[in-house]
Amino acid sequence: MNKIVWGIIGCGDVAEVKSGPAFSLVKNSELKSVMRRNLAKAEDFAKRHHVKHWFNDASDILNDPDINAVYIATPPASHLQYALEAIKAGKHVYLEKPMTLNTAEADQIVRALKASKTKLTVAHYRRHLPAFLKVKALLDQKAIGEVLFADIQILQSRQSxxxxxxxxxxxxxxxxxGGGLFHDLAPHQLDLMCQYFGMHTSAIGFSGNRSGDGADNIVNGIINFNNGIQCRGIWSFNNSESDQKDACTIYGSEGKITFSFxxxxxxCSTKETSETFSFKNPKHVQEPMIAAVVDYFLGQRENPCAAEEALQVTKIMDAFTSH
Structure with a gap:
């Protein structure tokens, strides 16, 4: 195999700019087909993005012998079904976050992968954006000394x-x-914490609904990592616009690192100095991650986000919302 030929299952809003076009821009990568249950919308996407084939049934992509990888970008409720079907069909998988609705479903995917030769990466693409790579580099350099704990605040209004x-x-x-806006946004934050601090020993949290719309809109949680670092976070989606916040602070023995997700x-601030680093994200923010995924599928690098890593994020989300 010297080229990854893709089919997209679920060419909706996420695929429009963040990811879809990148499959045709990355080296050794080609987007051949897209699928959406609404055939007219699939056709519209395909024609605007110069994709040759479009369907309203995922089996048309999974049964195509020329396609060796699929990007699953449907809502989370169908991630398990499509991932298992792709694994059975022998297609490599790039799976949108959150990985699944819950830990039990994520476990099914992990078990299916172990019994197959399929490669799967979960789309925690912030790992490969320059700002978050810089945070990782600063931590590795011990720019703030020994890390003590991290604090996450995601406070948003309905107009966010x-x-x-x-x-x-x-x-x-x-x-x-899987559980409201927390399940849509929290994987971005929690995956980075796991990337920075490693495996966790325990997590506990509380969630609730303060507006009556059926989904949790306030979630608090604390994570204890194997290395003793702790992380606390709050996600609230019923705030006034003036109180909106998207912030993380990592505190160390000699300073702190602050950034927005x-x-x-x-x-990076210490007793001696404070320096701000600025970056520019690519137009298609998943492009760096997709490039890494293509290299992984071609056997040229390690998995940029394995299913077991995304499973840890799912376990933390379940722990935060189980009370």
Missing amino acids: QIITKTEEPWRLDPEIS FGEHVT
Whole structure:
């Protein structure tokens, strides 16, 4: 295999700019087909993005012998089904986050992978954006000494610009999304914490609904990592616009690192100095991750985000929302 030929299952809002076009821009990668249950919308996407084939049935992609990898970008409720079908069909998988609705489903995917030769990467793409690579580098350099703990605050209003808007508000339906806006946004933050601090020993949290729309809209949680580092976080989606916040602070014995999960700046402050680093994200923010996935599928690098790593994030989300 010297080229990855893709089919997209679920060419909706996420695939429009963040990811879809990148499959044709990355070296040794080609986007051949797209699928969406609404055939007219699949055709519209395909023609605008110069994709040759479009379908309204995923089997048309999974049964195509020329396609050796699929990008599953449907709402989370169908991730398990399509991932298992792709594994059975022998296709490599790039799976959108959150990985599944819950830990039990994520476990099924991990077990299926172990019994197959399929490669699967979960789309925690912030790992490969420059700002978050810089945070990792600063931590590795011990720029703030020994890390003590991290603090996450995601406070958003219903008009928030970081919340994806769609025709159908499925993110507020736990049966489709897994549990509301927390399950849509928290994987971004929690995966980075796991990348920075490693495996966790325990997590506990509390969640609730303060607006009556059916999904949790306030979640608090604490994670204890194997190395003794702790992380606390709050996610609230019923705030006033003036109180909106998207921030993380990592505290160390000699200073702190502050950054936004949806921004392009990182500040490292110590007793002696404070420096802010600025970055520019690519137009298609998943492009660096997709390039790494292609290299992994071609056997040229390690997995940029294995299913077992995404399973850890799922376990933390379940722990935060079980009370």
